[in-house]
Amino acid sequence: MTIIDGKKLSNEIIDSLTNECIELKKIGITPGLAVILVGNNPASATYVNMKEKACKRVGINSFKYHLNEDSTQKELLDLIDRLNKDDKVNGILVQLPLPSHFNTDEVLEFISYKKDVDGFHPYNVGLLSLGLEGFKPCTPYGVMKLLKAYEINPEGMNACVIGRSNIVGKPMSMLLLNSGATVTTCHSKTKNLKEITLQSDLIVVGVGKPNLLTADMVKDGAVVIDVGINRIESGKLVGDADFDGVSKKASFITPVPGGVGPMTIAMLLSNCVEGAKK
Ligand code: NAD
Numbered sequence: 001m002t003i004i005d006g007k008k009l010s011n012e013i014i015d016s017l018t019n020e021c022i023e024l025k026k027i028g029i030t031p032g033l034a035v036i037l038v039g040n041n042p043a044s045a046t047y048v049n050m051k052e053k054a055c056k057r058v059g060i061n062s063f064k065y066h067l068n069e070d071s072t073q074k075e076l077l078d079l080i081d082r083l084n085k086d087d088k089v090n091g092i093l094v095q096l097p098l099p100s101h102f103n104t105d106e107v108l109e110f111i112s113y114k115k116d117v118d119g120f121h122p123y124n125v126g127l128l129s130l131g132l133e134g135f136k137p138c139t140p141y142g143v144m145k146l147l148k149a150y151e152i153n154p155e156g157m158n159a160c161v162i163g164r165s166n167i168v169g170k171p172m173s174m175l176l177l178n179s180g181a182t183v184t185t186c187h188s189k190t191k192n193l194k195e196i197t198l199q200s201d202l203i204v205v206g207v208g209k210p211n212l213l214t215a216d217m218v219k220d221g222a223v224v225i226d227v228g229i230n231r232i233e234s235g236k237l238v239g240d241a242d243f244d245g246v247s248k249k250a251s252f253i254t255p256v257p258g259g260v261g262p263m264t265i266a267m268l269l270s271n272c273v274e275g276a277k278k
Pocket of ligand 1 (some may be wrong): 261
């Protein structure tokens with residue numbers, strides 16, 4: 001059994017992006033990422049700070065905008081409009097979730113698809129489902145990079161994705177389908193989850209429930225990618241898979257932390273540098 005090291009691969013990607021940024025600067029280009037935080041969600045503030053730090057590390061200019069909790073949809077759209085037109089900004093990211101009075105779909109659609117480094121704009125979602133080049137959502141894109149780095153080719157595999165969110169599950173299923181896997185997407189209404197996982201060569205779980213995937217649900221030699229991030233009572237961070245049990249069955253498994261998480265930020269930076277190059 002191999003533990004997939006997302007921290008190591010993300011560091012390699014970040015080093016190579018740092019070199020790309022040095023080269024881009026020589027021709028007068030500095031990639032720029034605008035990050036918009038609305039309100040006072042502490043987890044969102046932490047994510048935004050992590051993204052800012054990561055940008056600094058590779059040499060991407062980061063522009064942070066913090067709107068009050070009670071700011072309006074129009075104020076947010078006006079800011080996005082300015083950033084859409086700003087040549088110093090290649091990527092625009094609105095940290096989700098937004099406070100409940102916002103129309104998130106309208107906000108995401110308002111970001112220029114050319115600066116949509118999160119890959120959430122309907123245009124980029126369309127490109128992804130057509131199997132065409134466009135910005136890909138960072139977490140599933142990071143999973144594909146991990147699989148490639150460990151020479152795990154999904155072609156011909158029975159793959160099961162647990163979770164169908166627009167951020168993780170759906171784009172994950174699409175990327176695996178595009179790479180030749182036979183994909184089953186499971187979710188909260190799925191009745192025979194264990195039956196499906198037991199037939200799967202590759203399982204990607206992104207639900208947000210500790211111990212959702214247990215050893216008895218995994219066939220010998222399966223590849224298990226755990227996207228879940230859960231903080232349990234002891235304060236420890238765990239994924240959705242029972243790591244100790246599942247790792248006895250799996251051929252490859254990602255740990256939490258240190259698996260998919262670090263890849264998400266690396267792919268965000270990668271999308272931003274790609275945007276600047278275009
Ligand atoms: P979400 O709440 O939007 O979606 C959860 C999905 O799980 C839903 O589609 C739901 O149908 C499904 N689900 C719920 N209960 C289920 C059950 N019992 N059986 C099967 N499916 C079930 O969450 P999300 O934004 O997709 O995030 C999922 C998890 O991934 C969370 O733990 C989140 O913290 C984590 N996450 C990690 C990263 C990363 O970088 N590693 C990035 C994004 C999200």
